[in-house]
Amino acid sequence: MMDRILNNKWSIRIISLILAAILFTSVTADNNAGDGSFQTSSQTDTETIQNVPVEVYYDKENLYVSGVPDTVTVTISGPRSIVQNTRAQQDFKVYADLRNASIGEQNVKLQVKDISERLKVTISPETAKVNVQEKVTKKFSVEAEINKSAVADGYEAGTPKVNPAKVSITGAKDTIEQIAYVKANVDSDKAHKEDFTAEATVSAFDSHLNKLDVEISPEKVDVSVPIEKVGKSVPLKINQTGKPSDDITISSITPDSSEVIVMGDADVLAKINEISVDVSVASITADTVREVTIPVPDGAKSVQPQTVEVRIKTAKKSNSDSENRNTDQNESDSNTNDNETPDGNTNGNSDSSTDTKDTSKTFSNLDVFTRGLPDKYTAQMITPANGKVNITLNGPQNTINQISASSVTAIADLSNVKEGEYSTKIQVNNLPSQVTYKLSVSNAEFLIKLKEEEDSRS
Numbered sequence: 001m002m003d004r005i006l007n008n009k010w011s012i013r014i015i016s017l018i019l020a021a022i023l024f025t026s027v028t029a030d031n032n033a034g035d036g037s038f039q040t041s042s043q044t045d046t047e048t049i050q051n052v053p054v055e056v057y058y059d060k061e062n063l064y065v066s067g068v069p070d071t072v073t074v075t076i077s078g079p080r081s082i083v084q085n086t087r088a089q090q091d092f093k094v095y096a097d098l099r100n101a102s103i104g105e106q107n108v109k110l111q112v113k114d115i116s117e118r119l120k121v122t123i124s125p126e127t128a129k130v131n132v133q134e135k136v137t138k139k140f141s142v143e144a145e146i147n148k149s150a151v152a153d154g155y156e157a158g159t160p161k162v163n164p165a166k167v168s169i170t171g172a173k174d175t176i177e178q179i180a181y182v183k184a185n186v187d188s189d190k191a192h193k194e195d196f197t198a199e200a201t202v203s204a205f206d207s208h209l210n211k212l213d214v215e216i217s218p219e220k221v222d223v224s225v226p227i228e229k230v231g232k233s234v235p236l237k238i239n240q241t242g243k244p245s246d247d248i249t250i251s252s253i254t255p256d257s258s259e260v261i262v263m264g265d266a267d268v269l270a271k272i273n274e275i276s277v278d279v280s281v282a283s284i285t286a287d288t289v290r291e292v293t294i295p296v297p298d299g300a301k302s303v304q305p306q307t308v309e310v311r312i313k314t315a316k317k318s319n320s321d322s323e324n325r326n327t328d329q330n331e332s333d334s335n336t337n338d339n340e341t342p343d344g345n346t347n348g349n350s351d352s353s354t355d356t357k358d359t360s361k362t363f364s365n366l367d368v369f370t371r372g373l374p375d376k377y378t379a380q381m382i383t384p385a386n387g388k389v390n391i392t393l394n395g396p397q398n399t400i401n402q403i404s405a406s407s408v409t410a411i412a413d414l415s416n417v418k419e420g421e422y423s424t425k426i427q428v429n430n431l432p433s434q435v436t437y438k439l440s441v442s443n444a445e446f447l448i449k450l451k452e453e454e455d456s457r458s
Helices: 001-008 011-035 078-087 319-328 330-340 453-458
Strands: 044-057 063-066 072-081 091-097 103-108 111-113 122-126 127-141 145-146 156-157 161-163 167-170 179-188 198-205 215-217 222-224 227-229 231-241 248-256 259-263 273-281 288-293 303-304 307-316 358-371 375-385 389-398 409-413 422-427 435-437 443-450
Touching: 044 307, 072 078, 078 231, 091 103, 111 122, 145 161, 145 222, 179 222, 198 215, 227 231, 231 248, 231 358, 273 288, 273 307, 358 375, 422 435
Parallel strands: 044 091, 145 179, 231 273, 358 409
Antiparallel strands: 044 072, 063 127, 072 122, 091 111, 103 127, 127 167, 156 227, 161 222, 167 215, 179 198, 198 222, 231 259, 248 307, 259 303, 288 307, 358 389, 375 443, 389 435, 409 422, 422 443
């Protein structure tokens, strides 16, 4: 029976057809389960890709195009494997084809290429309003604009120098014709007291100060800014007025600023060497801080700052001080003469507490400030090389203990400088009269140059 079936060619054809159908069904089922040829809703994916750059195709030699967005958002949906692969590779391109565009404003549709045809693609925004114009390049002078925060109080910026002085600006013809200002804005996180150079970004604006969409070459320029004093720095002289409580003595009176800047005409400023400030200590019973108004000298226009805070340090009087006040003046004079040593100092026979003994204190790395430098000069400190000194104070212990580093000021007076090397004695201000001092460097040495000479070299 079986032999008869196998020997019949029609039987073999029918069996082969059945086997082929079974094999086809099996392979199709495997493919459906493995590669997703027949998709279900769970095998479809959607992804959003942001910040996709936009390419623009146009005649770049003769035309200028504005209005095309730099980036767009692309949403793709389709088979999960293709979606995920496309998101990972991002090898497709979004573009605007303006090769056949006419001059003027027009809407252009954004397109995508090099992406699978099995994906649905949505671009946001879908279109862009562009302006196609004749391309023009012109040179413009750059105006430097100095932010006020870049200059310290009491100083002003002179005429800045821009390098390069001119830049090339390329854009649509009608946009180039709108350019009214080309500015390089100089900003700084430091308030400068000396000449400085900063890098600034150049921008073009129309007459209403609207920023224009153009290409600028170079985009950044160097701006050299000369800084000049608008006044004269002079020291403060503190005058104590009034009387404190009977059991209190004033150990020190220290302003938070040892100098102020006086504004006015040069001939008036030349006559001003210091400003006296009266500080009342009447009825003071303890350490205190008082705000004092700085008087404007005759003929001057103003002072900066207008007020200073003055720290008043006090000390309790000892019992021996009270007894001495009740002693007959002649006896006091006699005792003073008996106790006086040949050098004019009193010996140690009188009553004194530990607080009245002499002691010393050293402050390190105090800045050396300058004052009085004429406007036509610049000064470079040579000695001390780091611009700092150490100071050792000596005096009554109760007074020395009241003195802090912030209340001591080392100053080099440059009011009489001449061009070349210049040496001047370093002075220390704001010390009580009974305190002496010794500096690690007694003289400051400078290299003095004319500003005109500095400008010509730069």
